[in-house]
Amino acid sequence: MAQDRPDERADADARSAADARAAADVRSAADSGTFGDLDLRPELLAALAALGYEEPTPIQREAIPAMLTGRDLLGQAATGTGKTAAFALPLLHRLASGSRGPAPTGLVLAPTRELTMQVSEAIHKYGRDLGARVLPVYGGQPIGRQLRELARGVDVVVATPGRALDHISRGTLVLTDVQTVVLDEADEMLDMGFAEDLEAILNALPAERQTVLFSATIPSHIDRMVRRHLRDPLRVRIERAAVPAGDAPRVRQSAYLVPRAHKPAALGRLLDVEAPTAAIVFCRTRGEVDQLTETLNGRGYRSEPLHGGMSQEQRDRVMQRLRAGSAELLVATDVAARGLDVDQLTHVFNYDVPSAPESYVHRIGRVGRAGREGVAITLAEPREQRMLQSIERLTGQKIAMEKLPSVADLQARRLDLTRAAVAEHLAGGDLDRFSGVLDQLLGDHDLREVALAALALAHQADGPTVDEQEIPEVAARPVREREPYAGSSSAARPSGSAPSGVRGPRPTTGRLAGRDMTRLFIGAGRQAGVRPQDLVGAIANESSLSGREIGAIEITERFSLVDVPSEAAEDVITALRGSVIKGRKATVRRER
Numbered sequence: 001m002a003q004d005r006p007d008e009r010a011d012a013d014a015r016s017a018a019d020a021r022a023a024a025d026v027r028s029a030a031d032s033g034t035f036g037d038l039d040l041r042p043e044l045l046a047a048l049a050a051l052g053y054e055e056p057t058p059i060q061r062e063a064i065p066a067m068l069t070g071r072d073l074l075g076q077a078a079t080g081t082g083k084t085a086a087f088a089l090p091l092l093h094r095l096a097s098g099s100r101g102p103a104p105t106g107l108v109l110a111p112t113r114e115l116t117m118q119v120s121e122a123i124h125k126y127g128r129d130l131g132a133r134v135l136p137v138y139g140g141q142p143i144g145r146q147l148r149e150l151a152r153g154v155d156v157v158v159a160t161p162g163r164a165l166d167h168i169s170r171g172t173l174v175l176t177d178v179q180t181v182v183l184d185e186a187d188e189m190l191d192m193g194f195a196e197d198l199e200a201i202l203n204a205l206p207a208e209r210q211t212v213l214f215s216a217t218i219p220s221h222i223d224r225m226v227r228r229h230l231r232d233p234l235r236v237r238i239e240r241a242a243v244p245a246g247d248a249p250r251v252r253q254s255a256y257l258v259p260r261a262h263k264p265a266a267l268g269r270l271l272d273v274e275a276p277t278a279a280i281v282f283c284r285t286r287g288e289v290d291q292l293t294e295t296l297n298g299r300g301y302r303s304e305p306l307h308g309g310m311s312q313e314q315r316d317r318v319m320q321r322l323r324a325g326s327a328e329l330l331v332a333t334d335v336a337a338r339g340l341d342v343d344q345l346t347h348v349f350n351y352d353v354p355s356a357p358e359s360y361v362h363r364i365g366r367v368g369r370a371g372r373e374g375v376a377i378t379l380a381e382p383r384e385q386r387m388l389q390s391i392e393r394l395t396g397q398k399i400a401m402e403k404l405p406s407v408a409d410l411q412a413r414r415l416d417l418t419r420a421a422v423a424e425h426l427a428g429g430d431l432d433r434f435s436g437v438l439d440q441l442l443g444d445h446d447l448r449e450v451a452l453a454a455l456a457l458a459h460q461a462d463g464p465t466v467d468e469q470e471i472p473e474v475a476a477r478p479v480r481e482r483e484p485y486a487g488s489s490s491a492a493r494p495s496g497s498a499p500s501g502v503r504g505p506r507p508t509t510g511r512l513a514g515r516d517m518t519r520l521f522i523g524a525g526r527q528a529g530v531r532p533q534d535l536v537g538a539i540a541n542e543s544s545l546s547g548r549e550i551g552a553i554e555i556t557e558r559f560s561l562v563d564v565p566s567e568a569a570e571d572v573i574t575a576l577r578g579s580v581i582k583g584r585k586a587t588v589r590r591e592r
């Protein structure tokens with residue numbers, strides 16, 4: 001944050017490194033505060049709790065109280081910091097509780113259609129219990145629907161500048177009631193040539209209003225705009241001076257650019273290649289923790305969730321299982337993992353880029369203790385690249401951008417693990433009890449054949465089933481590079497939506513460990529409560545396949561896709577057609 005706390009680290013040097021880190025944990029827990037401290041309406045608090053947000057991010061902590069007083073605000077924060085909720089929650093908090101007029105009281109301007117939709121979805125999500133009426137307005141969408149919705153009455157309009165101006169000049173977007181205007185990603189809007197449109201819109205707004213501007217950078221043209229249109233704004237900057245040398249733990253740090261839809265597969269692949277003794281995977285919300293734990297368990301990893309929604313007793317049990325080695329992965333939120341000290345931890349995975357660079361430092365401080373080497377791996381969506389640079393500036397350490405291992409790399413690594421396991425066994429001795437079996441086999445086969453078969457068995461027995469679909473490569477770009485307007489780039493795409501541009505047509509067949517695979521369609525998905533382990537269980541129970549032979553699994557809201565060896569596809573279809581999945585019969589067929 002912009003405000004440094006110079007006294008905090010004053011006596012840290014005198015303590016041991018471990019003490020210093022423990023103190024940092026306590027400090028951050030004490031600093032953090034909860035959403036409850038922010039005086040937001042109970043409906044909003046309930047929505048945040050339901051979403052599993054455990055605590056405000058730094059930008060939220062600073063911006064929400066200021067915005068609630070009606071003050072203008074200049075926020076320097078990039079995507080991934082939680083800036084959308086930082087302005088959306090105060091906007092929603094200030095909606096009239098009774099009946100509302102047809103004209104909007106909130107206007108959000110954003111550079112791209114994707115961001116418009118994303119912000120609008122977020123406001124809708126947070127404001128559901130308040131009955132907030134939110135409308136995204138962007139070019140490219142037929143104007144008829146927008147006209148109808150605007151005429152019916154809207155509380156918050158989220159618009160691209162060009163289309164907003166179009167509606168203003170038609171008289172269909174009435175600005176007289178606007179109390180708050182938010183310019184989101186202002187630097188992007190100016191770089192995309194919207195300066196004149198923005199001037200025109202700001203001049204058409206009521207003079208008595210709150211103006212809030214968010215921008216990842218504050219170049220001089222933004223500064224001029226701020227001076228013209230904002231009144232005595234509170235300036236909040238989500239970045240602070242570098243961590244003093246020696247404070248940031250020495251850890252091998254790398255990051256991978258992965259489209260959201262491919263994150264589970266990417267994580268699985270990295271877990272296989274890295275083979276951590278024990279690891280912690282950080283997620284942003286409780287919901288994400290629960291979902292990812294299920295996905296990982298479905299894929300054969302022994303993972304346990306840890307979040308603020310669990311009782312102390314449940315958390316203690318999880319920690320015991322991790323320490324005893326019966327769990328290898330901990331999937332956790334920042335709050336739950338604060339102060340955690342587990343010697344066995346070798347790896348930290350950030351399933352998302354953390355919303356504040358300081359959280360990153362706290363997270364990676366879980367490994368690399370007592371002089372041991374630690375590894376920190378971050379999965380970043382292409383649009384989160386800027387956050388990685390803020391982190392590098394804070395820590396003064398480089399995060400290496402790496403390419404995900406390919407399926408071939410993964411297979412090579414698995415073979416290597418098998419070779420190492422067999423070599424270890426040879427060194428361990430005590431193999432005599434198998435000599436009778438070997439002699440019997442040598443009656444019919446030569447030694448090499450027997451050895452190869454034994455290797456194949458050992459290989460099969462080692463490691464969980466993983467997703468072996470190819471994951472599209474996303475090249476790291478210079479961060480200042482511009483996206484085309486109404487862009488087709490993944491950098492501006494809302495999280496959670498399928499990145500159709502990068503992914504390309506999904507093959508309906510593939511190969512798993514050299515076998516031809518066929519993708520099956522199963523007409524039950526997340527809505528029916530289907531989890532990966534249900535599908536693995538149903539297929540393994542009903543057909544001749546073992547869990548290990550099942551390939552990639554993808555579960556969507558309404559259906560699931562599962563890769564099975566082609567030669568067994570017919571057998572699996574017949575078997576599943578006669579069975580029930582999560583208490584109901586589902587359509588099962590080859591994916592067309």
Ligand code: AMP
Nearest residue numbers: 053055056057079080081082083084284
């Ligand atoms: P943004 O920077 O607004 O694009 O937000 C980045 C991501 O963080 C979004 O997926 C939000 O849903 C999520 N998020 C925002 N605030 C919080 C919070 N306080 N706790 C957990 N996740 C959050």
